[in-house]
Amino acid sequence: MINEKFFSASDRASILVEALPYIQEFHGKTVVIKYGGNAMVNDELKASVMQDVALMKFVGINVVIVHGGGPEITGFLKKIGKESSFVSGLRVTDEETVEVAEMVLDGKINSEIVTLLNRRGLRAVGLSGKDADLIRAEKKLATVYDGGEKTKVDIGYVGKAKQVNIQIVEDLIAKGYVPVIAPIGVGEDGESYNINADYVAADIAGALKAEKLLLLTDTEGVYKSFEDKSSFISTLKAHEAREFIKGGIISGGMIPKVEACLRAIDAGTKKAHIIDGRLAHSIILELFTDSGIGTEVE
Numbered sequence: 130m131i132n133e134k135f136f137s138a139s140d141r142a143s144i145l146v147e148a149l150p151y152i153q154e155f156h157g158k159t160v161v162i163k164y165g166g167n168a169m170v171n172d173e174l175k176a177s178v179m180q181d182v183a184l185m186k187f188v189g190i191n192v193v194i195v196h197g198g199g200p201e202i203t204g205f206l207k208k209i210g211k212e213s214s215f216v217s218g219l220r221v222t223d224e225e226t227v228e229v230a231e232m233v234l235d236g237k238i239n240s241e242i243v244t245l246l247n248r249r250g251l252r253a254v255g256l257s258g259k260d261a262d263l264i265r266a267e268k269k270l271a272t273v274y275d276g277g278e279k280t281k282v283d284i285g286y287v288g289k290a291k292q293v294n295i296q297i298v299e300d301l302i303a304k305g306y307v308p309v310i311a312p313i314g315v316g317e318d319g320e321s322y323n324i325n326a327d328y329v330a331a332d333i334a335g336a337l338k339a340e341k342l343l344l345l346t347d348t349e350g351v352y353k354s355f356e357d358k359s360s361f362i363s364t365l366k367a368h369e370a371r372e373f374i375k376g377g378i379i380s381g382g383m384i385p386k387v388e389a390c391l392r393a394i395d396a397g398t399k400k401a402h403i404i405d406g407r408l409a410h411s412i413i414l415e416l417f418t419d420s421g422i423g424t425e426v427e
Contacts, residue, residue, distance in 0.1 A: 148417035155416065156189040158340035159302065161398075163330035163389070164242070165197030166347040168406035175245070178345070181412035182307065183249040191302045195310045195333055197326035198238045202230050216271040216284050218382040222323050227286035230323040231257075234311040242309050253307040258314040258329065259321070261297035264290050266314025266322040274377060288314045288322025290329065295336040327389035335396025342393045343415060344386050345406030350424030351387065353378055365426045367391055390426035401426045 162182070168174040185192050199220070203213045206229055214221045222230065239255040246253035258264030266288035270281035301308045312329040314322045327344055334342040353360035353373075365373075370387050373379040379387050390401035404411050404423030415421050 147419060151417045152188045155185075155340060157191070159191040159193065159337050160185065160341045160343065160416070161193045161195065161330055161334035161337065161339045161393075162412065163195050163197070163326055163342070163344045164406075165199065165326055166345055166406045168345050168411075169196070169198070169238070170200060171407075174407065174409060177409040178406070178412065179245045179249055181410055182246060183251055184413065185416070186251055186307060193298060193302070193308050193310070193333060193337065193339075194242065195312060195326055195330035196234070196238055196242055197312065198230075198234045201238060202226075202233050205229055205233055215382075216282055217273055218385045219269075219271050219284055219287055219325060220323065222285040222287050224286065227321050227323050231313050231321050234323075235313055239309055239311045246307055246309070251307050252305060253309050254301055255309045255311070256297065257311045258290075258324065262294050262315070263297055263310070264312075264314035264324065264329065264332070265292040265294070266316050266324060267291040268316075268322070269324075274375060277375060279375075286320070286322050288316070288324045290314060290324065290332040293332050293336045295333070298333065298337065325385045325389075327385045328392065331389035331393040331398075331401075332396070334393040334398040334401075338397040339393075340399050341416075342390065342398050342401040343412060344389060344401070344403045345411065346386060346403055347405075347407055348383075349405045349422075350403050351379065351383065362424050365424055367394065367427065370426055387426065394426065 164178060168178050182192050206213055235257045243253045243255040256263060269287050269289035271284050273280050273282055298308050312324045312326040314324050316322055330342060351362045351365055370391055374384055374387060386403055393401050402415055402423050402425050404415050411422060415423060
C-alpha cells in the first residue's frame with residue numbers, strides 16, 4: 130500500500146488534476162468489471178476494489194460487476210474430496226461440480242460483494258444469469274491446440290451464452306443500481322451451466338456497448354514469454370491476439386481472458402483491458418491516470 134504521508138498537498142492536487150479529463154470522459158458511460166483472482170480473497174485488495182467501484186459510481190460512471198470464484202469453488206470441492214481439473218483454462222464440470230459452483234457463486238460470493246458495496250453507500254443488486262432469463266446458455270466445448278491444429282473437448286456443464294437478455298441490467302443501471310452478476314446460465318431444459326466469468330463479462334459488456342471492459346487477473350497482463358519480463362505487451366492488436374493463441378504463445382488461463390477481450394470488442398465494446406488485480410486500486414490506476422496499467426486489447 131502507498132503511504133500517503135509522503136504526498137504533499139501539491140502532489141495530491143496534481144493527481145486530481147490528472148484524473149479530471151478521464152472523469153469527464155467516462156461520466157455517464159458504462160464500465161464492466163470482471164472481478165476475480167487474488168482481489169477476491171485478499172481482504173486489503175477486496176477493500177480497494179470496493180473503494181474503486183464506489184469512486185467510479187460517485188463520479189457518474191455506470192458500473193457493472195461480473196464476478197468469478199474459481200479458488201473458492203476449488204476449495205469447496207476439496208472439502209468434499211473432489212479434485213479439480215482444467216482444459217484450456219476451463220474447469221471440467223460434472224453434475225456435482227456445477228451444483229457446487231452455483232451454490233458458491235450465487236449463494237455466497239455474490240451476496241458478499243453486494244453487502245460490501247452497499248456498506249459503502251452504493252445500491253448494489255445481485256443477479257445470477259438465471260434471473261430474468263439474463264443468460265440463456267448452451268454447452269461450450271473446450272478448444273485444445275496441438276501443433277497448430279485444434280480439437281474440441283466436452284468438459285461437462287460448462288456453458289457459453291447463447292442469448293443475453295440485457296433489459297434487466299439496463300433497467301437497474303437506469304435506476305442507479307450497481308448490478309453484480311454471478312456467471313451461471315440456464316439451458317433449454319432449465320439445467321445450470323457454469324460459464325467462465327471472463328466470457329460472461331465480455332458478453333455483458335458487448336450487449337451494453339460498454340465504454341470499457343476491465344478484467345482483473347493475477348498477472349500484470351500478456352507476455353510473449355512469461356519468463357521474460359521485458360516481453361510484456363501493453364497494447365495487443367486483435368489479429369496478433371488470435372495468432373498468439375493459435376501458436377501457443379497465449380495459453381492456459383490467459384486464453385479465456387484474451388478471447389473475452391476479443392469477443393467484447395467484436396460486439397461493440399470500445400476497449401478491453403487485462404489488469405493486475407493484485408495491485409491496490411488497479412482499477413483507478415487504469416481509468417484515471419495517463420500511463421494506465423496492464424494490457425489493452427484492441
